[in-house]
Amino acid sequence: MTLTLHSPLDMHLHLRDEAMLKVVAPLSATSFAGGIIMPNLVPPITTISALVAYKKRIIEAMGAHDFEPLMTLFFKDSYDFKFLSEAKPYIHGLKLYPSGITTNSQGGVSNMDIEALRETFEAMIALDIPLLVHGESDGFVMDREREFGLVYENFAQNFPKLKIIMEHITTKESVALLDRYENLYATITLHHLLITLDDVAGGMLQPHLFCKPIAKRPEDREALLDVALRAHPKVMFGSDSAPHPISKKECCGCAAGVFTAPIALQVLAEIFEQHNQLEHLQAFVSDNAKRIYHYRPLEKKVILEKSPFLVPASYDGVVPMMAGRNISWSIHSVV
Numbered sequence: 001m002t003l004t005l006h007s008p009l010d011m012h013l014h015l016r017d018e019a020m021l022k023v024v025a026p027l028s029a030t031s032f033a034g035g036i037i038m039p040n041l042v043p044p045i046t047t048i049s050a051l052v053a054y055k056k057r058i059i060e061a062m063g064a065h066d067f068e069p070l071m072t073l074f075f076k077d078s079y080d081f082k083f084l085s086e087a088k089p090y091i092h093g094l095k096l097y098p099s100g101i102t103t104n105s106q107g108g109v110s111n112m113d114i115e116a117l118r119e120t121f122e123a124m125i126a127l128d129i130p131l132l133v134h135g136e137s138d139g140f141v142m143d144r145e146r147e148f149g150l151v152y153e154n155f156a157q158n159f160p161k162l163k164i165i166m167e168h169i170t171t172k173e174s175v176a177l178l179d180r181y182e183n184l185y186a187t188i189t190l191h192h193l194l195i196t197l198d199d200v201a202g203g204m205l206q207p208h209l210f211c212k213p214i215a216k217r218p219e220d221r222e223a224l225l226d227v228a229l230r231a232h233p234k235v236m237f238g239s240d241s242a243p244h245p246i247s248k249k250e251c252c253g254c255a256a257g258v259f260t261a262p263i264a265l266q267v268l269a270e271i272f273e274q275h276n277q278l279e280h281l282q283a284f285v286s287d288n289a290k291r292i293y294h295y296r297p298l299e300k301k302v303i304l305e306k307s308p309f310l311v312p313a314s315y316d317g318v319v320p321m322m323a324g325r326n327i328s329w330s331i332h333s334v335v
């Protein structure tokens with residue numbers, strides 16, 4: 001059995017820099033036609049020159065593969081219309097991180113008060129630049145995303161023309177917001193369709209499944225599966241593939257992030273097949289994103305085949321999700 005996907009897109013991807021970039025970029029570029037690249041480098045990408053230089057390094061690291069990196073800037077409330085109109089041709093969004101909430105987010109926003117953000121949001125509306133948000137409060141770890149829901153509602157109500165993408169949603173409450181506000185959209189990861197907190201910490205601690213936002217409860221995963229499997233028109237696949245070297249994962253003070261890029265499409269096929277929803281995978285991994293971002297990707301056909309693939313134990317010292325396990329779909333060819 002085979003399945004052909006047209007121009008699959010990964011709408012939330014960490015490619016890092018330097019040696020790590022060289023390891024992970026070709027893995028995404030093999031199976032995806034493009035993706036939204038996160039700006040949380042050290043230091044974060046906040047200038048056009050840094051962004052252009054980073055994009056060039058990404059393209060070099062891709063090797064021979066066709067993959068379009070869709071660049072984002074790290075949101076600052078000091079960005080004004082003049083700056084954003086210069087940035088507009090180079091970017092597909094601004095990524096807002098609450099300060100200190102996840103990996104390399106120290107320079108993020110500490111005040112979510114809309115008056116402090118108004119000038120930047122209004123410039124984004126005028127220029128049609130989407131706002132991508134890491135939606136977590138600094139509260140109790142299991143409640144952070146739900147608490148941030150109030151901020152999403154505040155943004156959505158006060159700026160109804162601002163396109164807001166709730167990144168890597170993990171709760172049933174976030175899913176419910178999609179149908180309440182016309183201007184809220186979401187990305188969903190592979191790992192949050194598969195795991196709950198039990199898989200991370202219910203038995204022996206699994207550092208390679210530790211990420212932000214932390215995986216939640218079974219009913220949350222069910223709500224995510226429900227909208228992903230029917231390719232609800234406001235959800236898109238965004239892996240949030242977030243590689244860290246093994247020394248930063250298997251240690252005291254484990255870094256947050258699950259590395260899924262090399263297995264993402266194959267395991268999505270497995271999940272959609274198990275639920276008899278394979279016909280919706282194309283919309284979930286490409287068509288919805290094209291429509292939401294008004295984006296025309298490179299033409300790339302990825303042919304998946306139902307034949308076992310043994311996930312490597314590591315890719316140059318970066319451990320993927322499902323390392324050492326057999327998955328039932330593999331990539332047959334790419335044209």
Ligand code: NCD
Pocket residue numbers: 014040102103104134210211212213240242243256257258
């Ligand atoms: C991401 C990273 O490592 O950059 N980590 C993660 O757990 N998802 C940052 C992020 O998207 O929160």
Ligand code: ZN
Pocket residue numbers: 012014038240242
């Ligand atoms: Zn991320």
